Amino acid sequence: MTSQAVAPALVELTAVNKHFGELHVLQNINLRVQKGEVVVVIGPSGSGKSTLCRAINRLETIDDGDIRIDGKELPAEGKELARLRADVGMVFQSFNLFAHKTILENVTLGPIKVKGVSKSEADKQAMALLERVGVGHQAAKLPAQLSGGQQQRVAIARALAMKPKVMLFDEPTSALDPEMINEVLDVMVGLAKEGMTMIVVTHEMGFARKAADRVVFMSDGQIVEDAKPEEFFTNAQSARARDFLSKILTH
Amino acid sequence: MDTLLNNLDLFTTGFKNTGILFVFSAVFALILGTIVAAMRVSPVPAMRAAGTVYVNTVRNMPLTVILAFFALGYPKLGLVPISFLSAAIIGLSLYTATYVAEAIRSGINTVPVGQAEAARAIGLPFLPSLLLVILPQAFRSVIPPLFSVFIALLKNTTVAAGFSVLEAGAIRQNLSERGEPAIVGLLWVALIFVLLVIGVLSTLQRYFENKWRVAR
Numbered sequence: 001m002t003s004q005a006v007a008p009a010l011v012e013l014t015a016v017n018k019h020f021g022e023l024h025v026l027q028n029i030n031l032r033v034q035k036g037e038v039v040v041v042i043g044p045s046g047s048g049k050s051t052l053c054r055a056i057n058r059l060e061t062i063d064d065g066d067i068r069i070d071g072k073e074l075p076a077e078g079k080e081l082a083r084l085r086a087d088v089g090m091v092f093q094s095f096n097l098f099a100h101k102t103i104l105e106n107v108t109l110g111p112i113k114v115k116g117v118s119k120s121e122a123d124k125q126a127m128a129l130l131e132r133v134g135v136g137h138q139a140a141k142l143p144a145q146l147s148g149g150q151q152q153r154v155a156i157a158r159a160l161a162m163k164p165k166v167m168l169f170d171e172p173t174s175a176l177d178p179e180m181i182n183e184v185l186d187v188m189v190g191l192a193k194e195g196m197t198m199i200v201v202t203h204e205m206g207f208a209r210k211a212a213d214r215v216v217f218m219s220d221g222q223i224v225e226d227a228k229p230e231e232f233f234t235n236a237q238s239a240r241a242r243d244f245l246s247k248i249l250t251h
Numbered sequence: 252m253d254t255l256l257n258n259l260d261l262f263t264t265g266f267k268n269t270g271i272l273f274v275f276s277a278v279f280a281l282i283l284g285t286i287v288a289a290m291r292v293s294p295v296p297a298m299r300a301a302g303t304v305y306v307n308t309v310r311n312m313p314l315t316v317i318l319a320f321f322a323l324g325y326p327k328l329g330l331v332p333i334s335f336l337s338a339a340i341i342g343l344s345l346y347t348a349t350y351v352a353e354a355i356r357s358g359i360n361t362v363p364v365g366q367a368e369a370a371r372a373i374g375l376p377f378l379p380s381l382l383l384v385i386l387p388q389a390f391r392s393v394i395p396p397l398f399s400v401f402i403a404l405l406k407n408t409t410v411a412a413g414f415s416v417l418e419a420g421a422i423r424q425n426l427s428e429r430g431e432p433a434i435v436g437l438l439w440v441a442l443i444f445v446l447l448v449i450g451v452l453s454t455l456q457r458y459f460e461n462k463w464r465v466a467r
Contacts, residue, residue, distance in 0.1 A: 059368055077294065079376055086374025096365035100387050110373035113383060155369075162373055 016065030043218035089159030097143035149180030268418035279344035284351025310349035322414035339411035358389035
């Protein structure tokens with residue numbers, strides 16, 4: 001793999017394994033994501049796709065293998081790890097906005113406390129980001145006063161405020177009411193078009209078709225397929241992928 | 252009423268010292284208890300172990316034994332001499348901190364784990380995550396148990412009377428020496444304690460509960 005003369009991948013997982021007790025959730029995972037690539041990870045629940053996503057910024061530890069971000073191996077703990085996480089944006093299924101802070105404070109906390117940006121500068125950047133995701137007028141409210149779709153867009157703004165090299169999305173629309181899914185997906189499609197490197201765990205096949213460069217299909221802790229979206233949706237190679245697609249695309 | 256008015260000096264000195272014992276012990280216990288709670292949830296095993304050992308040993312010792320150590324045992328060690336009042340404050344603080352730590356730790360456990368994950372995900376290390384995200388939310392849910400701890404502390408200050416500190420618990424002895432009826436004196440002391448708890452501590456508790464009501 002090292003003999004290939006390609007640019008080093010931005011995110012690189014090599015022979016990653018993880019167990020939850022008896023369950024082998026990640027089995028010899030190899031994945032390379034280039035700068036600017038949008039990779040959608042799909043698969044049945046329990047296939048390990050969320051664990052994979054969370055392992056990339058070490059919210060889940062791994063048993064063995066190697067995860068590199070921009071060529072640097074993930075540090076185990078402490079300040080080094082915190083610094084690396086600042087470069088990796090994360091959007092959660094359940095938003096996880098800081099419940100006691102206003103929308104604006106949610107977005108400025110990282111830049112002020114982690115990057116040492118001045119408050120006025122952080123406020124300015126945060127307002128621009130909030131405007132961009134369409135919730136600028138809600139800046140003074142608390143998270144609980146916003147709808148799920150608005151909260152998730154704030155969560156995206158909070159991650160973007162750190163100017164990350166790569167964004168991880170862990171089922172960003174799974175906790176949303178149907179009518180709010182598109183407002184979040186639109187923001188994500190916009191990000192993809194601007195060239196953000198993204199790894200997206202999702203069930204939204206429309207997003208995969210529209211914005212993904214690659215679709216990675218996981219099942220039982222393994223990466224079963226790794227293909228261009230059209231190729232995957234029209235001509236899946238494995239029986240497992242075809243079975244999964246038949247279940248979700250029929251209606 | 253005469254018992255109170257004729258011995259007002261005794262009551263004011265007594266309750267003034269009770270107040271000093273309470274305020275200093277409460278502040279130190281809150282600070283120390285928060286630090287110990289943080290140690291008990293820290294990712295460093297040695298910190299967790301130290302916090303657990305401290306809580307389990309000190310919390311399980313009778314307060315009289317702890318105060319006896321600082322009032323009677325400590326001076327024999329030949330270290331920096333301290334007054335009986337300081338000795339009582341140290342003893343009460345160390346004892347109460349264990350209860351504060353456990354109340355705050357239970358509050359930390361009520362904060363959804365996603366809050367800590369989000370804090371880590373934007374690059375905050377352990378301590379800033381705790382101080383900026385977890386503890387402000389944890390404190391809100393521990394106001395009632397925390398005030399129970401402080402009310403217990405206020406009443407525990409009377410134990411210091413046994414170790415040469417003239418506070419409210421010592422008023423009865425001194426009244427007896429002046430030939431006043433002990434039972435009346437005791438009733439006055441009890442009444443003032445009840446007024447302090449209802450008038451001051453419960454009011455403060457209600458204030459903080461309203462101020463920090465969490466919108467979820």
